Structures are given as C-alpha cells and as structure tokens.
Amino acid sequence: MNQKKTWLYLLPLLVFVVLGALLLNSLGKDPQLLPSAKIGKSLPNFKLPVLGEEGSFISAEQLKGQVFMLNVWATWCPSCRIEHPVLNQLAAEGVIIYGLNYKDTPDDALNYLQTLGNPYKKVISDTRGDLGLDLGVYGAPETYLVDANGIIIYRHVGVVTQENWLSTLKPLLEQSRHTGTDERGKK
C-alpha cells in the first residue's frame, strides 16, 4: 500500500522529467529549418534558360549522370554573398556546383558573378521562381545535393560554410558518388 503511494507521488516528477527531456531536445534547434518534402524524390522537371548563354536552355534530364550541388542564390540575398567565397573554394577543389539564380534579373546576376567569381558549372536562370516553387524553396540561400539519378538526397537551408561542408555535405556527396547508379533511381 505504502509503496504504491510513493510510486503515485513520483508520477508528477516522472512527467516533468519526460517533458523536460522533450523540451531540452528541441532547445538548440532552429525552428526556421523545415524538413524538405523532396528528399528521395527526383528533381522536378524544368526547362529554363542558362544564365549568360543566349538562347540555350537546360533541363533536369541534362543534369543526370553526375553527383552535384544545386545552389539557390540571388543578388538580393545578403547571405549568398557570405557563402560565395566558400562556393568558389569548393569549385576550385573540383566539386560540381550548379547555380539556380532565383527570382533575379540576369544582368544583375551576371554582374555579381563577374565581381565575386563564378563557382558554377552552369547557372539556371529562374527569374519567375517557378523551379524554386517546385523545389519547395522558401528563401535563399538553399543548397540541394542531387545524385547521379537526379534524386535529391539532401537540402541545406542557409549559408554553406567550411564547417557544415565538412561535417554534412561532403560526406553525403562522397557517399552517393560511391554508390553510383544504384537501384533507387530505377523504380
């Protein structure tokens, strides 16, 4: 009887500890980071102009066969300027980066690349933000990792830094490069 009572009195403490653990778990998290609905899915279909190449277009199909980063950027986005040097360095190290110039004017974008350097293999010019909307972009910069089958394997929201490149992006890219063309894309 007495033992049962002690247990009953300990119940609120138990509830408190569980709640505390739940809250503590979420304490350091950034509520602005949303899970992407596109992980594990194909890159949306698109056919958009290539920035700086008059009359030439690029499609999702053309990007297949390589593991790459797709970096969403714009000249109106201050954080993009912060990550730009990092992208330049990664490109110099041989990482394939495609740019998605999101809701921007091509002239501004070309100027920006001329002054700050161009880390992109090609830049998709998405002036209306249609591809951005299909990808679920809700701000710039965002960086997507896409495997050889055109499947999105990761989305990074915010600035790419040397730290998160080394800790998250690089391992993921290398992993999917090693798996190469696996069964995931064949279904």
Next chain:
Amino acid sequence: MPILLSVLKIGFIVVLLSIKALTAEAAIDVYDFNTPEQEKRFQTLTEELRCPKCQNQTLADSNADISKDLKARIYTLMSEGKSDEEITDYLVERYGDFVRYRPPVNPLTLLLWFGPLVLFLSTAFILLWRLRRMTKTPPEDTPTDATRLHDVIRQYSDHTPQ
C-alpha cells in the same frame, strides 16, 4: 511668412498622404474572381495554408515574397479548375505538411491530434477514481474512529477524581 508656412504644411500633408496611398496599394494583391464563391474559396484556402518563411502567419496574412508567389500559384491552379484538395496536395508535395494548418493524421501527428484527448480522459479517470474512493471509505472508517474516541473519553472520565 505664415502663408508660406501653411503652404509648406499642406504640401507636406499631401506628400504624406500620397506615400500612404502608394504603400496601401502595394500591400494588397488584387485577384479577379468570376464568382463570389471562388473568392470565398481562395480566402478559405489561403487562410488554411501556412507561410513557410514567416511561420506564424497564414498565406492570406503574409506579405512575404514567397507567400505572394504561393498565392499567385493558388490563383492560377484555381483558374485551371483544380479542387481544394488538389491545390493543398500540390503545396504539400513541395513544402511538406508544414504548410497545412490542419495537419493530416499520421504516425508523426498522432500525439498532436490525440494527446489532449488522452490527457483529458486519463485525468478524468484518475479524478473519478479518487472521488469514488473518498466517498466510499469514510463510512468504513468513522465507526472505528468513533469507538476509539469513545474509548479515550471513557478512559479520561475514568481517571478524573470524583
């Protein structure tokens, strides 16, 4: 001099008013609807969908660029004859369940949907159980207490010198 001042004042007010008028116009997206029902549908939809950037606002409330884009897209989809479910699915496919203010019932949201109910039922159960025990036990206890009290009183009265 006073005339110049009042002219300046009026000019200032006119400038202020026109700025106000300009911004007020810029803040409202205008969509043309064929029927009032369609307009109502658009309003209900944008009030049930959440802005991904400004997380505590509905699309209807928000003036963020992304919300404007999404509203424009919803408008286009509506004019293409898409149903409310199709439009919601379209957005969920891109932005995840997060965009819905009314999340679907799935393993992830079970706690969200039924947690309050479980909490309420268990509290009610415990409360009822305690109350029933409380009302049941006293009748069993009182006679013993009464007899004990009686004994004490008798004992006490026995010991009082007469």
